Structure formats: structure tokens, C-alpha cells
Amino acid sequence: MGDWKTVTVPVLSSDSKNIFQYTSEKKISPPSMNSQVLRLPLPSSKSMHSFFSAFCTEENIEQSISYLNRELTTLGFPSIYVEPKGKELNLISIINCMNELLVQQHKNLRAQEEVEMQHLKLGSDMDHLQNSYAKLKEQLELSKREIVGLQERDRQLQSKNRNLHQLLKNEKDEVQKLQNIISSRATQYNHDMKRKEREYNKLKERLHQLVMNKKDKKIAMEVLNYVGRADGKRGAWRTDKTEARNEEEMYKVLLSDYEQRQKQLLVENAELKKVLQQMKKEIISLLPPQKQKPKERSEDGPVLSDLEEDIGELNKENMWELSCETVREQLTNSIRKQWRMLKNHVEKLDNQVSRVHLRALDDKDVISREDHELETEKLELEIQQCKEMIKTQQQLLQQQLMSPCDDDTTLLLQDCYLLEERERLQEEWRLFREQKKNFEKERRSFTEAAIRLGLERKAFEEDRGAWLKQQFLSMSTDHKHSENVTTSSSDQDGRLLNSTSQQRKPHCTLSGPVSAEPCQTSQYVSRNSSNAASKKPAGDSKPNQWEESDEGEIE
């Protein structure tokens, strides 16, 4: 369909709201097709009238009819006139034409819809294709670049490879060459040697002939007298018997050597077997008891026990039997089995332990590890300290050892140190001895004082006793007399007391210091006793006074 434009009819009627300028430019043009497709909506009847009246009015009916006719005929419709040049209208053909036009209009609309749909689809397809095209282009670029890079690398590696191959080949060639040289030289050398040796042998033969032929008397041995053989036996002729004997002896020597070696090997074997047996026993004991692994054990159990029984039986014989193949195999096989089982067991334990470690939830474990770490740290510290100590000691030792070798003065210095120490020691000894003496003296004086004290006590007791007796006696006599006597006696007592106390004081002062002379004390004691004897009545209050004063002095 080509362009068709409708005539833009100027606005005529008053209800121009409904009039719309209908322009539809339908061009078969590129992409912006989705923009301006305006549909012709079905106009309302009123507007239709106005619209239609716009085209055809009462004045130009005939003109419009003829125009319509012309248009229809050009479109291929039959004419709406009855006759070609008449003015009568063929109603039927008009209606037909109208129908046809309507049908066409429907068709066109449908076609338009379809086209529009297709248009949309194509548009989206196009977009999609454009996007994918762009992406693919990018990918293609990248791949191209990668390929270029890889090709470059490949080329480099190949060239390196070629170089290395070449080098290897060169080296191999060289080695081969050298080996060839060596072998050729060796053969040459051997050949030359052989030639020279043959010549030499010829010379030797010649010389030998000469020497033998000359029968030189000079070649002789001069001996004063023949010496006896070392072992004292006489010489013997060389016969076949002696030959046989020599062979025998030689074989004996060889045999004895082999026997000795075999003995050693037997002993070794026996020891090793013992060790293996022991090991087997220990492995069996280490393995877990039978209940844990019933399966394995049940399979091997009877077999093992059989083997063990066999081995147990054979073992007793083994000591005397030489290495029996079967026994040896059995022993080694059984040990291998046990060892494998032990290994499995240990591996299982290891797994368990590792699992436990992985969990690491138990506080116990954590603490124990910490403890362990602490302990190890402590031990390490101890070790370090010990090491340092050892180092210092070594250094000191070395110094001590080194110094005397180098210098005599250090020896002297050492001597000086020793002298100093010795003098110090002597001083201390002296002091110690002095102190000892002093202590002895003090001890002696103390003992003496103690003795004195004892004696004094004894005397005092005696005095007391005497005084009491006197008192008692006096009391009994005073009782007979009047009271005055008692008071007077009491006064007397007091006076006596005073006198005795006065008398006491000097004695107390005498007894105070430790370094009092023993003779004095004895005198004192005797005096006391004499006093006691003379002054019996005053003896009563003596002990109290004595004690008090004594206490006072002593304190």
C-alpha cells in the first residue's frame, strides 16, 4: 500500500471537540514504527455525522458521489452508477461496495495488528540479538588475546625444549666420545703392554738360559754347619703321600674355619630366635583382650593357637635342631601377624586420642594439657638453668686449668689466696678457742655457784629446822609465862630479826656476785650455822626474811 493521505478537511461544525485531525501517515519506514500508529476509533454517531457532513454537503452531493465512484472504480470495485454516465445510483452495488470496504477494513485492521505484534517481537529479538552479539564480540576478543599469549608461551617453551634436547644430545655425544677414547686407549695400552711383556719374557728366557748354562760356581750357599729344623723333626721326602697329606691338611683348615663360623651363626640364630619369641609374647600381652575384637581373633584365634602350639612343641626341639625352614617361617609369620595387629590397635588408639583432642570439650583435657605445658616449661627452665650452671662451671674449670699453664704468677696468686684463707681460718680458730675457754670458765663458776647454792640451801634448812625447834621450845616456855614475855620475845624477835636481817644483808651481798671465793661461802655457812645455834628464837622468822631478801637480791 502506498502512502495515502486523507484530505484534511477544515473544522466545520461547532462541536469541534470531537473533531480530530486525523493524520495517519503510513510509511514503510525504519524502526520508529512503534510510535505513531494511531487507530481510527469508531466515532460516535454525532461526530460521525459531523465528520461525514464535512465531506459531503447538500451542495456537492453529486460531486462527492462522482468522486466516490471514481475512487471505487480505481480500487477495482464496480461502479455505483447504474449506467456509466448516468446519475442514478445503484444501491445494491453501493451496499456491496460498502460491505466490501468494511470487510477490507477489518482485514486491514487485523493485518495491522499482526504486523504491529510482529514488529514488537522483532524489535525485542533485535535487542536481544544485539546484546548477545556485543557480548560474543567481547568474548571473542578476549579469547583471541589469550590464544595469542598461549601461542607465544608455547613457542618459547618449545624453543627451550629444543635447546635442552640439543644440550643433552651434545653431552651424551661427548660422554660417548670420551668412553670410546678411554676404551680405545685401554685396548691400545693393553696391546702395547702385552707386546712389551712378550719381548721382556723373551729377554728373561734368554737370560735364564745364560744363567743356568753358566753353571756358575758362584751361585752357592756357604754355611758353617747346617742348622736343625725349627720344630726339631727331620726332613722328609716329597711323595704322593705327602701330597695327599697336604691336601688333607688344607681341607681340614678350611673345614675348621667353616665350622667355627657356623657355630657362631648358630649361636646368633638361637639368640635372635629367643628375642623373637620374647617379642612375640610381649606383643601378645600388649594386645587388647579377646572380647574386644571377636571377629579378627576368631579368625586367627584357632590358627594362632595351632601355630603357637606347634611352635611351642618345636621350640623345645629347636635348641638341638638346625634351622628348620618351616619352623622359621612359622615364627616369622606369626610375629608379623602379631605385629600387624598391634599396629592396628595402636592406630585405633591414636585415632581415638586424636578424636578426643579434636573435641576438646572436656575441661579435664584442657587442664591436663595446660598442666603438661606448665610442667614442660618448668622443666625447660630447669634445664636451661642447669646448662648455664654447667657452662659457668666449665668456664671456671677451664680458667683454672688454663691459667696455671700460661703464667706462674697466677699460681702465686692462687697460693696467696690460699694463705689468706688459711690465716683467716687460724684467726677464727683462735677466737673459737678463746670463746671455748671463756665458756669453760663460766661453766665452772656456774657449777661452783650451784654447789654453793646447794650447800647454802642445806645449811639453811638445818638452820630452819633448828630455829623451828627453838621456837617451838620457846613457845612452849612462853606459854607458861605471861604474855609480856611473848611480846618481848616478839620484840626480841623483831630486834633479832633486824639484827639478823642486817647480818643477812652483807651475806647477801657477798653471795650476789658469781665470782665469790668458795672459802668465803664455807665460812658463811659455818657462820650461819653458828648463828643459828646461838640465836634459836630468832630462827623462826629467818626463813621468811631470808627468802625475801634472798629473792630480792637475786632478782
Next chain:
Amino acid sequence: MNFSEPCRLSGLLGRISPDGRCLASCVQYRLIVRDVSTLQILQLYTCLDQIQYVEWSSDSLFILCAMYKRGIVQVWSLEQPDWHCKIDEGSAGLVASCWSPDGRHILNTTEFHLRITVWSLCTKSVSYIKYPKACQQGIAFTKDGRYMAVAERRDCKDFVSLFVCSDWQLLRHFDTETQDLFGIEWAPNGCVLAVWDTCLEYKILLYSLDGRLLSTYRAYEWSLGIKSIAWSPSSQFLAIGSYDEKVRILNHVTWKKIAEFEHPATVANTKTVVYKEVEKPSAVEMERLSFPPTRALSSSLFSTQSKYDISQVPVSFQYIKPVADRANPKMGIGMLAFSPDNCFLATKNDNIPNAVWIWDIQKLKLSVVLEQLCAIQSFQWDPRQPRLAVCTGNSKVYLWSPAGCVSVQVPMEGDFQIVSLCWHPSGDSMALLSKENFCMCYLEREEV
């Protein structure tokens, strides 16, 4: 440690008798037999020419003196000084001479190694062994003296002949698969003979007493091979020292290598003890100087004291790379010796000439290295205990034992360069030999 006065000596010919009572020394053409403990001259013999070789017979009753230039061997008796014996090889010439183990036969090797003549001192018989091999160790006796192995070469092939020493009867004769046999040595138990090839080929063959080949050992090809070997006293081990500075130990059960000892220039193992000899400045007190200087003073003035220091590992030694185009280069393990109790092996790597390496055989590890100031001349184990005496060409003798290491200056006036030493069979003393003199060194029981 006491040292005796020095006595004259020539040609490093000082030998202690097997019974340990006498010491034979040579001065030019005179043979002097001395008592070992007092060095008093017991006998004096005069030979016809300058003596080149001296050997005691196994029962210490006779001494042989060989004069190669004149081709004469003279035998002297200790019991009867009047007894004399002279063996003249005449035009056959003489290159080597030795006793047989029974002490009554003398084996002379004539010039060009034409033949070995067996002269008997008890009978008038003479035996000849033809085609002996001209190599370093061509004759070997078993320790009990019953059998003798002789290396021979006929038609460019090597053979070994075994003889019974009592009647010199040929016991076995077999060929060896060697290119050029270099040496043979019996194991101490007398049942295995080790035969090794020239240094161009590392190959050692082990033959049983009855001539069967027990085993062959080759460590590597093409490079220089075996330089020295040593059997352990119990015959359990065979130590092979080679030019690649390694010692390989074979065991007697399988004859396979059980250990390989390397001698690198740097020792880094912390368990190895390295004793380094250092010079100690000798302290001379100025007041005691007198004129003329006394002997003790002069020795202390002109000689430096030395002592051993323990070096901290890692230790580097002086490494010498010999000239490549000379034959018999000074590289590889040149000296090997087992201690008598089979516990230690002492080795010397000629590339590191100042060091003695002591290996613990029980652990198969390097135990001690002794680093000296001068090159090692020789070392020898005490025949009774694991004690090693080392001499380095100066006037000091060095002793090592598992308890420690000591360096002793020999008090001697003038130069005394100890080149060789040999122990007394009892291990109580040893003879120190230099080119001009020798002296005896008496060790006390508790020392080292």
C-alpha cells in the same frame, strides 16, 4: 714416657726381634744387636757390603742381612756368634730376600724377577719358583706360617700358586681374572686370599684356600682403582682404600660392601672429634740461660712445644690436588690399618696429607680426626691395645687412644726427624727411626 739415647742407624733398618728381647740396627755394613731395655750392645757382626735389608727369623735366633748390590745374603746366629752363612746369588743378582715362616729357609728373588730360590738352612736342598710376578706384594705367607701364596705371570696372564711351607710342595695353581695383578694378601684366619688388580682397574678377587673363587668386587670402572687394602684382625672385614678418596669395607659373609667411608676436605659431623696440633710457645726463663747451653735447654730453645686442641666442627683441612699427568699420583687412601682389637681403623687420605682419620668399626662411623702441622710419615697401632702412634717427620711422637691424644717431644740434641716407628710386640715401648739415628721410647703402663 722415657726416651733412650740416640744411636746411629742407616737406611731405616731398625728391627725389634719377634720375641721382643733384642733390637737389630744397621750402620753401613755393621749389624748391631742390642738389648731392647738397656740398648746395650749384645752382638756386633760385620757384613761384606752395605746392608740393604735386615730381617729376624720367626724364632728370633737368626738374622739375615741382604746386600743387593753384591747379590749376597748373610745370615747370623744369636746363640752362636761364630756361626755364619753366606748365600751368593752371583750373576743372578738379588732384588729381594725374606725368611720363610719356619725360620729355616730363605727366599731370594733374583734380578728381573727371574725366579725365587728357596735356600734351606737345614738341608742341602734348593727349590726354585719360576715366573714370579714383579709386583709390590708378590709373596704372602699365612699367619700360622703353613701356606705361602706366590703371584706368577706366564704368557701375559696372572696366576697364583699356593705352596705348603713345610715341604714346599705345590698345593694349588690357578689363574686370576686380573689384568695386571698388583698384590696378594692372606686374611688372618688363613682361609681367604685377597688378590687385587692394578690401579687402572678397580677389581679385587677373593679366593679360598683351595683355589676356588669366592667373590669378585668392583666398585666402579675407568677411574683409578685400589691403592691399599687391609684385613681386620678377626678376618671379618676387608678394607679397601682407593684413589677416589674412599674406603670401602667388605664383610666376610657375603663379600659385599657394608660401608663406604669418605674423606672430604670438610668435616661437619658434630659427633666427630677433631684434634688439631697447635704450637705452644715454650716458656724460657731468662735467668736460667747459661753458656755453654745445656742439652735440655738447647732442645727447648730450638724446638717448639705443641699440644692438641679440640677444633669445633665444621673443620676444613688442607686439600692438595695432585698434578694430573703424572703416574702414581699422590691422591687416594694410601695407608690403612686396623687396630688389634678390631674396633678402629686408621686411614690417611693422600689428598689431605696432614690428617689421620680414625673410624669406629663397631658403629661404622668417623670417630676422630688428628690434624697435624706436618705431613704424616707413618702410623702404627700398638699390638696389644687400641693405641695409635703417629710420626710426621719432626722430632715429636704423637699418641692417640680413645682416652685422649698427646704429643711428646723427644729430648734430643740436634735434628731428629722421625720418619718411621715400630712398636715392641708387648706394646710397652717403640723404636723411633730417623734417617741417621734411632731411639727407643719406653711407655709406662698408665700412660694415655
